[in-house]
Amino acid sequence: MEAFTLLSQTDELFQINPKQNVALTNENEINSNMQESAQELLNYYVRIQGLNCSADWLHTIEPRTVRAVMKRVVEDISAIDSTVALLYEDQGTATEHSSDSSRKAHSISVSRHQYKSNWSNYTPSHLDSSLVSNMHKLFSERIEIFSTVEFSKVSILTGIIKISLKTFMECVRLKTFSKYGLQQIQVDTHYLQLYLWRFVVDENLVHFLLDEILGSAVHRCLEPVLMEPSVVDIICERG
Numbered sequence: 001m002e003a004f005t006l007l008s009q010t011d012e013l014f015q016i017n018p019k020q021n022v023a024l025t026n027e028n029e030i031n032s033n034m035q036e037s038a039q040e041l042l043n044y045y046v047r048i049q050g051l052n053c054s055a056d057w058l059h060t061i062e063p064r065t066v067r068a069v070m071k072r073v074v075e076d077i078s079a080i081d082s083t084v085a086l087l088y089e090d091q092g093t094a095t096e097h098s099s100d101s102s103r104k105a106h107s108i109s110v111s112r113h114q115y116k117s118n119w120s121n122y123t124p125s126h127l128d129s130s131l132v133s134n135m136h137k138l139f140s141e142r143i144e145i146f147s148t149v150e151f152s153k154v155s156i157l158t159g160i161i162k163i164s165l166k167t168f169m170e171c172v173r174l175k176t177f178s179k180y181g182l183q184q185i186q187v188d189t190h191y192l193q194l195y196l197w198r199f200v201v202d203e204n205l206v207h208f209l210l211d212e213i214l215g216s217a218v219h220r221c222l223e224p225v226l227m228e229p230s231v232v233d234i235i236c237e238r239g
Contacts, residue, residue, distance in 0.1 A: 039148070046149050046156055049080055050163025063184040063227070066191040066239030073164065074195045081157055081199060088153045157199040165192075165209040172213055177221040185217040186226055191236045 010016070145166045149159045172185065189210040197203035218224045 038151075042149050042151065042156070043159075046159040047146070047163060050160040051167060052076070062180040063187045063235065066187055066236060067184065070188045070191050071239065073192070077157065077161065077164075077196065077199055080160060081153070084153045084156050088151060088156065154199070154201055158201045158205070161196055161200055161206065162209070165206070165213065169209065169213045169216060172216045172220065175220060177217055179221065179223040179225050182217050182221040182224060183227045186214060187232055187235050189214050190232050191239055194236060 145162050147159070147162075149155050175181075177185070193206060193210050196206050200206055218226075
């Protein structure tokens, strides 16, 4: 409701004569206060939903499938997308999407290249752990996690996903992984990569954060051996 309409209804309700010399709150001040309140509520909603999508990530055994919590995250993000769409139009500069089938093939191709070039041949003798840490720190510093959210669906979903993946990353950094634990993170991050790109302003943002999650797991692993990318693809397709 615009401030002018609100003021008119208030004047009518309380029988206020605007021509009288009375110290009343002006229209610009009301507009400003309402905008600030709306922004705070929107930012709070994004943070809460982001944290709600980020619980219980790390209990794992030898990877045979995508964990149920990952599927729940994708389902929750999809549900939030539908809810937000009732209030906000799909405004903003979202990534131009191709069809699901072609996008999935492209995403798998990108994932294979990234995982093989960065991590598949990783051993402590081949890649110094400090280099891994510094490389991923460089990626993360380019992304502001708690940035101001715009009043559009794609901005809201981008904010929620950034918080979810940042929380995932912080959980990884507090754990020590076995070989299978690392491989489960590899499967899970690839699964998220396949599905979360469609909700954000720029899909590279998702790639960067998921790469950092996997890199942090490598850094925290006692026996860093990754699965073949083709096996990861098959597991995620079954999932």
